[in-house]
Amino acid sequence: MSARRAALLLALPCLLVLAVLFLAPQALMFEASLGRRSAYGGIIHAWSLGSYRRALEPIYLAILARSVVLALATTLLCLVFAYPVAYWLGRQAPVRARSALLVLVILPFWTSFLVRMYAWIFMLRTEGLVNTLLARVGIGPLNLLYNDGAVLLGQVYGELPFMILPLYASLEKLDRSLLEAAADLGAGPARALWRVTLPLSRAGIVAGSLLVFIPSLGAYLAPDLLGGARTMYMGNLIQAQFAVVRDAPFGAALSFLLSLVVLLLLVLFRRPLRESRGA
């Protein structure tokens, strides 16, 4: 058996899993998106682009745009909050404490995201923890829940670990002597950060941003629970097509379009991503 054949054989289980769990559902979804909705919410198979035409109507494009804005804002805020944390974890925290500290970053995953969203509701609602405390000093009650701010808060909270981990990985392996060289050549701390640390952690920034941006684009739980489903985002729109409106072809078309947007992003950022794997 040639080495090439052997390699293919070894990759086979993985390829099978991908085919069954990723390609097949995508194909089914695509097939469904070309159909038409029956009177009782079933799918009449057809070869029609009607659902796609509808998905590109201004009202739905506006929802897509809102989702993109939410995902961008989430990514940006995560980056701003995660960078100092990852920097401290990777470069300044005592080496022996690092793995314990990383466990703390991952710890929230031990609780279901749904439960954690409810916890936020209890903290933010009118009689919640925050407003109760504010009332003590004579402020409020404030409307902290069921608005876009609450949605963004929930998203940033949920996605933050996915930003911290890749940033940590790239900052931790950054050679200390490069920062010393920068200082030696006359760069103060701020300029060394800007001209050396940031460019050299680019791979982590790109990886973390994609890891946060992609799920945020299809965010469903935070808009639904913290936003009170008052504002429509792509995730909720798609969910509604399947569960409420029972227009599966339209939901499938929206899902497929969202996947295309993500695919486009991956193609756009393929070079820095490859570097992050190589480094």
Added chain:
Amino acid sequence: MRGQVVFQGLRKAFGDVLAVRDVSLDVRAGEFLTLLGPSGCGKTTLLRLLAGFESPDAGRILISGRDVTALPPHRRPVNTVFQHYALFPHRTVGGNVAFGLEMQRRGKGEIAERVEKALEMVRLGGLGGRRVSQLSGGQQQRVALARAVVLEPEVLLLDEPMAALDLKLRQEMRVEVKNLQERLGITFVFVTHDQDEALVMSDRIAVMNHGRLEQVDAPETLYDRPRTRFVADFLAVRNLLPATVSSVSSGRAALRTRGGAALEAADDGGYREGAAVWIGVRPERMRLEAGGERTAAGGDGNRLAGTLVDEIYLGDRTDWRVQLGEETVTVAEPAASAQPRRRGDAVTVSFPPEAVLRLEDTEPEDR
């Protein structure tokens, strides 16, 4: 004076380990000074204190007469060539050399001009657009050198810059770096554990051991007159023997080694009757003669009878291990004057009293 460095009572500890103990040293302006010593002797820590990467627990550092002890690295008029070069992987060769000039906010034209000039100086002219990873180790080393000297520092610091190069390249770079220093007239403080490198390049060598300065001297002085047992050992004085002073008179000291051999040494004024001393004799100062007749010390020098026990052939010379009673010494015989000899031969080892070096023993203090 521009380029002068003064260390005053510097001390630095890492946890329980004293890396630098009360080091005071003046580096003259325009001098090539080498910090020489084994790993862990504190030479790199001393350099890092000068660069500002570490701050001392006690003492002061003055550069060109200015106290820089409290200044951070980016405010000190020194630049460093790092051991593994520490070139920025996200910048081109030219981008690396330009970094410091950009930090000084120089004009674009000036930067381009000075970068090209610096690259030409290290014989990398025209390679400014290359990626750092496309260069060989020797070329990367030159980039590191250009990146540091382009800023015209008052003092250039070099932290074992040649450790990663192969022997042939290292020998070339020694001469090249030395020439560069002479051309620029900048003070160089150079760290190495390689005694050959230190002897070839330096105006003065400061030998360090256990965080202290053992001896600071010109290469020739250091080689001919090592003052301590450690320095002698580090500079390949292979025959180190403990002895007792029997008598001192008219410029001669009579010694008895622990093994019982009687020797005569030229008195440098440091021998005291009855005192215990360490002495050293370089293998190349000893001569071998066939036949093992024992002659008393004195007259034409020291003559000791012994037996050849081992032969180490080194091409241009042969090192013979000779058993002299209870002691074993190494005698180097140049290939040019070699005689046919075999292990087991009876021989006489001879050397003049002037070849006997009196050495201070600084080691026990550290135990």
